[in-house]
Amino acid sequence: MGSLLYGNSGTEIGFDDRALVHLQVVITAKLRRREGFLFTWTSSAEAGTGRSSIWFDQSSAIVYRYAGSRAPTLNRAWIEALMLSANSAGGLQFSSEPIAEGPSPDSTAK
Incomplete structure (x- = not known):
């Protein structure tokens, strides 16, 4: 756990670590553009559940600490979903990784 x-x-x-690397991509992209935004997540049951929010801007001190030494592969669809959220009026809302859609049955038959 990172x-x-x-x-x-x-x-x-x-x-x-997988979620954290996707958040890092989105947060870094927003801050590179000098865009402040709100980040909201739901706490785990161990942390008492509930929701929390923090404000990110260029002056925010942020550290990403990963448990593993290997960088996970990126899921473009997840990054796009998180970025859409980050660009909304409500700010970045953490969401789980979307389930990858396989090929449709018709796409393999020829």
Whole structure:
């Protein structure tokens, strides 16, 4: 389990490494464009459930701490879904990885 560490407050948010790398791509893209945004996630049952939000902008201190040494492969559809959320009025809402759609039955028959 990886962690996103935010600011000087000691806020640490746990995500698995695969989710964390996708969040890193989206958060970095927004901050490179100097766009501030709200990030909201639902806490795990171990953390007491509930929702939390933090504000990201160019002055935010962020550390991405991964449990594993290998970088997971990226899922473009997940990045696009997270980026759409980040660009909305409600800000970035963490969502689980979309289930990959396989080929339709008609696409393999010729």
